């Protein structure tokens with residue numbers, strides 16, 4: 001009965017997932033996205049790459065740009081060590097409202113701070129608002145034309161340190177060609193492409209992992 005896709009996804013979670021079990025929550029969303037209604041979650045295939053990069057980095061403080069319904073928020077938060085934090089930025093209040101409920105249903109709300117507003121406005125306020133020195137890990141999955149400006153903003157605000165890992169979704173589909181040019185041509189990044197498929201589809205997509213060299 002939910003009128004928007006996020007509301008229908010929340011219903012699918014409440015119906016099919018186990019409260020407090022993050023894995024069952026994102027699996028319920030994957031089932032919905034694959035069998036009911038395509039949805040722009042990073043998904044189960046690219047999700048495995050996200051999991052492995054995250055486990056390797058083991059960030060104390062992580063940033064996600066583009067919460068949507070909270071699928072990757074839950075996927076990331078479940079792997080964070082005790083005391084580690086994920087800040088996720090969402091522009092659309094309706095999406096944020098659903099994401100808060102999905103994050104709470106998964107039981108990871110204590111590890112997650114969801115901030116509402118445009119990344120361009122919020123990034124410069126991160127240090128003062130959250131007492132952050134720099135991020136260990138950044139997941140980019142918001143508007144694709146914001147990847148470059150927000151990466152530059154993170155650099156200019158001193159929010160990246162030697163070794164910070166940026167992981168960008170959709171660099172092939174829908175595509176972030178400017179971003180690929182930027183991180184692959186810059187001497188300040190060591191970049192690598194992880195080939196995969198667009199969520200719930202056979203179309204190629206992939207994640208670009210870029211390590212900031214300082």
Ligand SMILES: O=C(NC/C=C/[C@H]1O[C@@H](Sc2ccncc2)[C@H](O)[C@@H]1O)c1cc([N+](=O)[O-])cc(O)c1O
Nearest residue numbers: 040066068089090091092095118119141142143174
């Ligand atoms: O368009 C895509 N993603 C844009 C995501 C946007 C999300 O981030 C904010 S925008 C924002 C958030 C924060 N600050 C500023 C803006 C929107 O409210 C939405 O929640 C996309 C599209 C496809 N696809 O196949 O078409 C596949 C994907 O995996 C995608 O991620």
Ligand SMILES: [Mg+2]
Nearest residue numbers: 042141169170
């Ligand atoms: Mg995406």
